[in-house]
Amino acid sequence: MADTSTARGLAAADHDALLGARCTACDVQIFPAQAACPRCGAPTADCALPERGVLWSWTVQRFRPKPPYEGPDEFEPYVVGYVDLGDVKVEGRLDGRPVDAWTIGDPVRLELGAPDDDGAVWTYRWIADDGGAS
Amino acid sequence: MSVSIIGVGLHPFGRFDITGREMGLIAAREALADAGVEWEQVGFAAGGSRDSGYAAALVSELGLTGVPFMQVYNGCGTAGSAVLACAQAIESGAAEIALAVGFDKHARGAFGSNPADYGLPMWYGRDGMMVTTQFFALKTQRYLHEHGLDERLLGEITATELHNSSLNPNAWRRNALSVDEIMDAQMVNDPLTSYMFCSPSEGGAAVVLASTEVARTISDHAVEVRSLEFRTRRFGTFEVFNPWLAAELTDSATVDAASAAFAAAGCRPSDVDVAQLQDTEAGAALMHLAECGFCDHGEQAELILDGGLGVHGRLPVNTDGGLIGNGEPIGASGLRQIVECVTQLQGRAGERQVPNDPEIGFTQVYGAPGISVCAVLSR
Numbered sequence: 001m002a003d004t005s006t007a008r009g010l011a012a013a014d015h016d017a018l019l020g021a022r023c024t025a026c027d028v029q030i031f032p033a034q035a036a037c038p039r040c041g042a043p044t045a046d047c048a049l050p051e052r053g054v055l056w057s058w059t060v061q062r063f064r065p066k067p068p069y070e071g072p073d074e075f076e077p078y079v080v081g082y083v084d085l086g087d088v089k090v091e092g093r094l095d096g097r098p099v100d101a102w103t104i105g106d107p108v109r110l111e112l113g114a115p116d117d118d119g120a121v122w123t124y125r126w127i128a129d130d131g132g133a134s
Numbered sequence: 135m136s137v138s139i140i141g142v143g144l145h146p147f148g149r150f151d152i153t154g155r156e157m158g159l160i161a162a163r164e165a166l167a168d169a170g171v172e173w174e175q176v177g178f179a180a181g182g183s184r185d186s187g188y189a190a191a192l193v194s195e196l197g198l199t200g201v202p203f204m205q206v207y208n209g210c211g212t213a214g215s216a217v218l219a220c221a222q223a224i225e226s227g228a229a230e231i232a233l234a235v236g237f238d239k240h241a242r243g244a245f246g247s248n249p250a251d252y253g254l255p256m257w258y259g260r261d262g263m264m265v266t267t268q269f270f271a272l273k274t275q276r277y278l279h280e281h282g283l284d285e286r287l288l289g290e291i292t293a294t295e296l297h298n299s300s301l302n303p304n305a306w307r308r309n310a311l312s313v314d315e316i317m318d319a320q321m322v323n324d325p326l327t328s329y330m331f332c333s334p335s336e337g338g339a340a341v342v343l344a345s346t347e348v349a350r351t352i353s354d355h356a357v358e359v360r361s362l363e364f365r366t367r368r369f370g371t372f373e374v375f376n377p378w379l380a381a382e383l384t385d386s387a388t389v390d391a392a393s394a395a396f397a398a399a400g401c402r403p404s405d406v407d408v409a410q411l412q413d414t415e416a417g418a419a420l421m422h423l424a425e426c427g428f429c430d431h432g433e434q435a436e437l438i439l440d441g442g443l444g445v446h447g448r449l450p451v452n453t454d455g456g457l458i459g460n461g462e463p464i465g466a467s468g469l470r471q472i473v474e475c476v477t478q479l480q481g482r483a484g485e486r487q488v489p490n491d492p493e494i495g496f497t498q499v500y501g502a503p504g505i506s507v508c509a510v511l512s513r
């Protein structure tokens with residue numbers, strides 16, 4: 001299976017949104033982008049995903065995962081959640097609040113990590129969205 | 135189905151000094167002895183392990199009889215697939231007597247996983263999202279929220295299972311704990327504490343099956359396999375290792391397998407006297423009560439509170455302690471459930487025996503990546 005996201009990173013070309021895909025036949029939206037629709041097998045077309053959504057579920061990762069996890073040597077618990085973007089729910093790490101201060105339904109916005117030497121982005125965070133300018 | 139279980143065998147679950155393969159051999163020999171049949175009479179065999187080698191290699195110690203032995207490597211569905219293969223061999227007339235065996239011995243700690251093996255990008259693992267316990271917690275957290283359920287139900291389920299395993303000499307966890315002790319234990323992935331998870335462990339389990347006609351002539355304690363259904367996920371289910379979920383979620387493979395199993399058996403969830411459900415963690419058990427049809431979604435409290443899932447409760451569940459009390463040797467886990475159900479229906483479960491001669495048993499496996507095997511058994 002061709003993994004297009006591996007070559008391109010996970011951000012859309014203009015680097016302000018995650019790169020997803022939408023099925024050209026059944027309209028299902030997926031993340032990360034892949035060439036074939038997992039529902040019906042038809043080709044997909046790339047699309048930028050919404051940058052704002054609401055928290056759909058969350059948990060705290062309180063122990064250090066086994067490799068390939070590459071966190072800092074000094075492990076700090078972190079929050080993982082699914083964010084509802086309307087046509088798809090995207091998993092991701094949450095940031096900007098104490099780990100146990102999250103509630104389902106909280107509004108969040110996307111923050112992409114810094115690009116690598118080849119210009120590809122490999123990390124993103126969902127940040128608590130207090131309604132101000134992003 | 136016109137298939138019956140005529141013998142069961144189990145190597146205790148936990149941590150031991152022998153190999154997984156040896157545990158499988160012990161379980162297989164015990165099942166044959168319980169059935170009162172010789173290995174030479176077995177016309178078909180199936181089995182597997184995830185980490186302990188080839189089940190079919192057991193023939194070098196059981197006896198090189200030339201029996202067709204189907205090797206199964208199917209994750210959490212290994213044991214269920216083995217039983218299904220045996221049952222179908224018997225129904226087709228290819229064999230009169232068959233043996234299903236599963237065993238395993240895993241390293242300690244949560245299973246580590248390589249994203250590439252699942253067709254996932256490396257960043258998913260590098261950034262710390264490729265963790266099975268995280269998935270269970272995210273699914274449970276959403277379920278509690280959506281159905282307005284109290285986290286304490288997770289502690290109640292765990293306490294019931296650990297009480298059952300404290301009464302089971304074959305179980306790993308032999309210390310009963312209070313709901314408070316479970317709720318106050320170290321948080322692993324919110325809302326799940328350390329006691330609410332099963333751990334990888336070791337063990338072996340086996341059953342001998344025969345056509346119901348043959349079973350009548352050679353066994354006085356046969357248990358009928360009324361139905362056995364295996365399903366995989368459809369589009370839109372919530373499974374482990376998913377960077378995304380569909381906008382509209384779909385019922386899990388458990389819902390499909392359980393409803394098919396009840397339909398094929400011609401009975402209803404309310405007819406069940408004893409059930410063994412997949413409890414990789416307490417949230418899974420909570421969800422599976424509804425997915426199997428024992429209650430509506432969100433109505434679990436009525437079943438669970440006041441000891442409802444206990445051996446003397448309204449619906450005795452995981453009477454041997456389940457995965458929480460026994461750990462999960464992947465290849466053996468589904469067979470352990472069947473062994474326990476058969477033992478209960480035969481009235482041989484000792485201190486943890488369900489009272490009033492239970493007649494109908496139910497087993498449910500759920501595992502990665504979105505598979506389920508459900509069975510209805512009856513005396």
Ligand SMILES: [Zn+2]
Pocket residue numbers: 023024025026027028037038039040041042
């Ligand atoms: Zn499609």
